[in-house]
Amino acid sequence: MIDQTVTLGENVKIGEYVVLEENVMIGNNVEIGNHVIIKEGTIISDDVTIQDHAILGKPLTKFKHLARKPKKEVDVLLIGERAVIGSHAVLYRGSKLMDDVFVGDMASIRENVIVGEKSIIGRNAMVENNTTIGKGVTIQTSSYVTADMVIEDNVFIGPSFSSSNDKYMGMGNVELKGPTLKKGAKIGNNASLLPGITIGVKAVVGAGAVVTKDVTDGKTVVGNPAQVLEKK
Amino acid sequence: MIDQTVTLGENVKIGEYVVLEENVMIGNNVEIGNHVIIKEGTIISDDVTIQDHAILGKPLTKFKHLARKPKKEVDVLLIGERAVIGSHAVLYRGSKLMDDVFVGDMASIRENVIVGEKSIIGRNAMVENNTTIGKGVTIQTSSYVTADMVIEDNVFIGPSFSSSNDKYMGMGNVELKGPTLKKGAKIGNNASLLPGITIGVKAVVGAGAVVTKDVTDGKTVVGNPAQVLEKK
């Protein structure tokens, strides 16, 4: 079902059983797979690939028992040029993916997220709302990126990474603050970061480390709780 | 494809490419997204929202090499009033979601699970069979809830949580027993619980902790293996 208000560029390929809602705008040379759903107002730039079963521009769900209300007004979803959106991915309304972004199969990105140029969001990775991701960032498979995180340029995050933003675990009425990862930081697989901490420029967090406090620029931490690894 | 035996309430909205099988019953004011599949016999109460690509009432798969057979006879899937079921979610036949339950995108709940009122199952969270979840429980994104768990009221489970129910890891012929989380317990992100342990009332498990034995009511444990954190 393609709504009559949809704008289609030149040379757009559209698969079977696709739903394109009102005011969707699609650039030139875009490929849309089968069973794709693109919600109202979404903007897709030139040369984008959207794979089978993906859902783009999902609006926030109204549910009165959810803890958080959106901080800012939510705009449409914008997908930059040459981006690839994987199969079964779910991208919310109100986020902005810059040019050359890659989103893996079954990944999901909530509202008010910015993903910088040439960044990669791995398969099955979940990115929460209000998080800012720089350029050239890699977030590997099945990682969990909490809300309100700042991930600077060229950060590398291994698979099965976990983060949190709520020091008091659901007590409510406290400020939520995700970790900050400074430029070029590297995080090993299955590491856990606690709320509000900062991982410094080019710092390294070992696989499986549980990081409870800030890590200075250039330092390497390992263990549970994570400790600075002294050079031998 | 809507089977002719389906019962539809008043003011039901149905998306594109939906499959409703035999004897599905749908209450008033229900919204069903695109590409949704609702299997035979499923009962959907009033004011429920079912988002795009969700699968409800999935029957158990016949596969002779799977270790476990279902303990009890499997009934239909029942969804309580005002529940929200996220995009790409998969809910099995034989479970019961009470009123005001929220199930995130890509989450899955196996058979014979009960989810109490106002509980939240986060995005990409996996809940195994025969687990009982109380009221007001939060299970965050990408958490893994093993089979045969008991999660009491108002428990909070952070993201990327992991649990297991098989002490002997696939040796077979042993009783499988998931952990028990007592009222108001809080579990940090990426914590691991071993089979059969109990986390006491209002006890706290720190992020990344590996809990190998019972935790007394009100105590906080951290580390690998988890140890009680003494107050300073």
Next chain:
Amino acid sequence: MIDQTVTLGENVKIGEYVVLEENVMIGNNVEIGNHVIIKEGTIISDDVTIQDHAILGKPLTKFKHLARKPKKEVDVLLIGERAVIGSHAVLYRGSKLMDDVFVGDMASIRENVIVGEKSIIGRNAMVENNTTIGKGVTIQTSSYVTADMVIEDNVFIGPSFSSSNDKYMGMGNVELKGPTLKKGAKIGNNASLLPGITIGVKAVVGAGAVVTKDVTDGKTVVGNPAQVLEKK
């Protein structure tokens, strides 16, 4: 949409809104759910079950900023007899699933993977490219199996397992090498394995352990970093 070049065996059941591309070959007694997509050239043997929303035979995505190029030429996807492929699963072109393999809902397997007879890939588990999985292997829910792993016969991997293959975390131009799990090894839930290590025959890795070096045959390791557990 069923392409006219598709070969269908006897007694094949096909659901609603299915897409079967060119030269797909389907054996006898195969069941194909609703909204299933089977890509060009895929071969499905007799008595296979493919559940709703699954995607089979997905080709590699062309994206110039991805780090790795495929090592070998990629062939079609081959599914052995009596295999079950879960709902929302995504299987890539160029892999080979032997007879009696079970793939859970929302699981994904990349290209050039071999899965041996009677092995089980759990729900939401992610298996990367070029990995070899033996016979009778169990990989539980939400586990992450990195690229270039060797998993021998009868290995058991608990839920939320994590592994990595890149010692230098995205520095590029280094050989990537996943862990090797020897026959009958058992890995507890949420354990992390570092690149290139070997877990010996019938060795056991405890839940939540972070394994940084090889484990000798028959030994048990626990902790972060994992240490051999001496028998008391």
